[in-house]
Amino acid sequence: MNAKDINQTYNLLALAENDTHLKHFGIYYIGPCPFCGGRDRFNLKQTPDGWRWLCRKCTQANYKSPIDYIMRRDDLDFRQALRTLNGKTSQPAPRAQVTITAAPARSLPDSNWESSAWKEVSAANNALLKSQEARDYLTGRRLDQCTWNLYLLGYAVIYDPTVKRQRPAIVIPWQDGETITAIKYRFIDNVPDGLRYTAHKGSTPILFGLSAAANDKTLLLVEGEINCMSISQTACYELISGLDVISFGSDTGGRASILQTIASGYQRVIVWADDAEKSSAIRSMLARPALALCSPLLDNIKHDANILLQKGLLGDFLRETIKDSNTV
Numbered sequence: 001m002n003a004k005d006i007n008q009t010y011n012l013l014a015l016a017e018n019d020t021h022l023k024h025f026g027i028y029y030i031g032p033c034p035f036c037g038g039r040d041r042f043n044l045k046q047t048p049d050g051w052r053w054l055c056r057k058c059t060q061a062n063y064k065s066p067i068d069y070i071m072r073r074d075d076l077d078f079r080q081a082l083r084t085l086n087g088k089t090s091q092p093a094p095r096a097q098v099t100i101t102a103a104p105a106r107s108l109p110d111s112n113w114e115s116s117a118w119k120e121v122s123a124a125n126n127a128l129l130k131s132q133e134a135r136d137y138l139t140g141r142r143l144d145q146c147t148w149n150l151y152l153l154g155y156a157v158i159y160d161p162t163v164k165r166q167r168p169a170i171v172i173p174w175q176d177g178e179t180i181t182a183i184k185y186r187f188i189d190n191v192p193d194g195l196r197y198t199a200h201k202g203s204t205p206i207l208f209g210l211s212a213a214a215n216d217k218t219l220l221l222v223e224g225e226i227n228c229m230s231i232s233q234t235a236c237y238e239l240i241s242g243l244d245v246i247s248f249g250s251d252t253g254g255r256a257s258i259l260q261t262i263a264s265g266y267q268r269v270i271v272w273a274d275d276a277e278k279s280s281a282i283r284s285m286l287a288r289p290a291l292a293l294c295s296p297l298l299d300n301i302k303h304d305a306n307i308l309l310q311k312g313l314l315g316d317f318l319r320e321t322i323k324d325s326n327t328v
């Protein structure tokens, strides 16, 4: 078997699980790095080309192969690694299990749509590493590379029908377990008459962040994908435990039964939207008690989660919110 076949079929999950303790989030397995430790800096995922891994600290941003792993772990050169892994490739890699409570049946995009969506997401993912403009945009919003990887963000040039031309955009896939159900585009150049967001044709946005959620104690339902990523990044780095965050995007309609099913798996639910009206609209869809939160007004500016992140205030805000909601 050649290197490509080995990298495609070798069950790296089984091997890595012997070396470290991995927790399952959608398509990802996350835990301490077998080489440099930490808490959640090691990231393993299943791709159409086989298992791939990276560490936020001791590898560079590109995902590495099973052969890279065994070379590093056992201090082997490439040919020795090939020999070691050859003949151990027969176990099929297990399919990742969805960690979220199953949502009621709904119509999802068909498999042709999804396979083209995966191709687009992976091409956009590669393009992001090469686009300074896109990286600057995300860095400016204080979202770091681990978050880009966790949410499979990408970069592409997308047609904006309102100004009738192509514009640069961040590609944001919406996943439900291992399935991509929608692709949203966030335009990043500042065009006053242009759109801010658009979506891939045939998208079915269900909820954003499902694949990163782990059924913790408190569920925070938040408006907007960037707010959602801001919160999960802060919770991770500031060790705020017991919190999952999911976004309903920008509109509230049509997902009551899914929201109810997901919310039922949590002890506490908090809804955070920009204004109180939207918060209570979402809250009334949940059919259970939930705390409504709207973005705080500081110096006459509404501070959503991402603005709080940029100002270094999000961690404290989340800690206060969780503490207060304990008494509700």
Ligand SMILES: [Zn+2]
Residues within 6 Å of the ligand: 033, 034, 035, 036, 037, 041, 055, 056, 057, 058, 059
């Ligand atoms: Zn490491």
